[in-house]
Amino acid sequence: MSVVSAQAETTSDSSSTLSPLVVTATSTPVSTADSLFSVTVIDTEEVNAQQAQQITELLAAQPGVDVSSNGGYGKTTSVYMRGAGAESTKFLLDGIPLYSATSGGAPFENIPTSLIDRLEIVRGPKATLYGADAVGGVIQMFLPEAGDEPEANLAIGVGSFNTKTTEATLAGSHENTQYLLSAGIFETDGDIVKKGEEAQGYRNENILLNVGHQFDSGARISSLVMNSAGRNHYVGDESDYQVQVIGLGGSFPVTDNWETEFKVSQARNDRTTVSSAETYATTTQTARWSNTVWADDHEFVLGAETSEDSVEVTRYQAPDRRNDAAFAQALFDFGVTSLQLNLRQDHNSAYGDATTGGVAAGYKLDAVHRLRASYGEAFAAPTFNDLYYPGSGDPTLDATRSKTVEVGIRADYGDRYWDVAVFDAAYGDLVIWSNYTGSWKAYNVDSTAQGIELSSGLTLEQWRLGAAFTWMDAKDDKTGFQLPKRAQRSTRLSLDRMFEKSQIGMTLIGANGRATTLGSDEMLPGYVTMDLRASYDFARDWNAELSIKNALDKEYQTAKDYINPGRGVFLTVNYMAF
Secondary structure (H helix, E strand, O other), rough: OOEEOOOHHHHHHHHHOOOOOOOOOOOEEOOOOOOOOOEEEOHHHHHHHHOOOHHHHHOOOOOEEEEEEEOOOOEEEEEEOOOOOOEEEEEEEEEEEEEOOOOOOHHHOOOOOOOOOOEEEEEEOOOOHHOOOOOOOOEEEEOEEOOOEEEEEEEEEEEEHHHEEEEEEEEEEEOOOEEEEEEEEEOOOOOOOOOEEEEEEEEEEEEEEEEEEOOOOOOOOEEEEEEEEEEEEOEEEEEEEEEEEEEEEEEEEEOOOOOEEEEEEEEEEEEEEOOOEEEEEEEEEEEEEEEEEEEEOEEEEEEEEEEEEEHHHHHHHHOOEEEEEEEHHHHHHOOOOEEEEEEEEEEEOOEEEEEEEEEEEEEEEEOOOEEEEEEEEEOOOOOOOHOOOOOOOOOOOOOEEEEEEEEEEEOOOOOEEEEEEEEEEEEEEEEEOOOOOOOEEEEEEEEEEEEEEEEEEEEEEEEEEEEEEEEEEEEEEEOOOOOOOOOOOOEEEEEEOOOOOEEEEEEEEEEEOOOOOOOOOOOOOOOEEEEEEEEEEEOOEEEEEEEOOOOOOOOHHHHHEEEEOOOOEEEEEEEEEO
């Protein structure tokens, strides 16, 4: 399927190459080979091949990315990029920011993988384009959309832990209007999350409606509604949750070299504990307006955005928080040399004014190799839990400010590529939750993260190989302790073999030990996991998928005392009606 947004629609033509287009790094399409920043694109083909049940299966051990989960399906999940806090990983759903203002992180555990068409991961600060929270990096998920031909799909799956899935999609177009309606249910009894406890289940019901219309003038409008809701069981209780996104956007060519674009959205992230009726509800409303002007081979972006967070929390009272910003970007192409300049001014109702900026440069050594270097700044306000959680929050916490330097080189040979990046990030007043002074609470700490990221890909006839390795030292500058839940070394290896009517593959993920909490020498043990998968077109319009998750049945933890699921076998049958 193609992708919903006009941005992603532009990238779809390149999704099958090893240097696809990426829009998140600059807000306009550029190939990964020409990007001035470290990027990873998980295209439609790879998303489908991985047969992921959770978005973290796609993100785990990607360059510069750490995933920490409080157990299995539906359990609280945090994604760290380049040592920054989980709340400093900006998550966008077709350009719409999605996060919890109470915890700060995105609800990765409640995002159905059936709605993922492609993922773009941009490492390093992107605050000048995407505002507060884009300190460690940005992950953008693109939703599916109808193509030119009508489609109807049905998928039914069963598997270990009494897992059952049902997904249905109807897509089509009429004249210049495209539409897609998708609905699904994922239900599982889950696996044991803590030793000595019972398995903890999870249920998700989701629906997506995505509509876009292209006018003869070149203008385009689009809208989407996504709702993901259900019940999550955890040790001692259970909770009802809802993640809802509503968005409306449009792009309009003003002149031959000037395009203006707007997007308004509302995102909700709610959770209510069943036994106590304790509620955490977040609503984020955002409006963004941007203008892109092209002058010969140069590009200029100028825009503004405003957002407001409001919360309804049983345990504490918190004022609404508003952020207004103006931003500018200039991208110059001088042939062998490229230069990008960014500047942003934010006014936060709680933390006043913040100015951030960045500069990046690239140099083509030849037709294959390209050098890049960048410097960027970012700003992130503490979350509402950081400030107001009873007995643990601290209303005097300062906002996090960061400065990151990166140098990289990439080589693209058409059917293969490799990329190396070295970075040094300084995080001033990073917010960390710890009990290293005797009580569990939020603290400001100055920290440094330094690392090397390696990635490579190869397509050879019917073989597809991907590899990634990260070495990182992220520590508290004052004490020298490692920042918690960040692995010092991680590796990801993926291999697929395609046949005429079938495909087989495997993914290996490994990580060494990680600190359990700041100020402690206790380390979680390292681990290696293996996922196996196969698919087969056994009849016209019919396909079967088989996956074995954690095939080695490895017992491992990415958060202290929380066990990830053991071996699971899953079978899905897909039918395409037309």
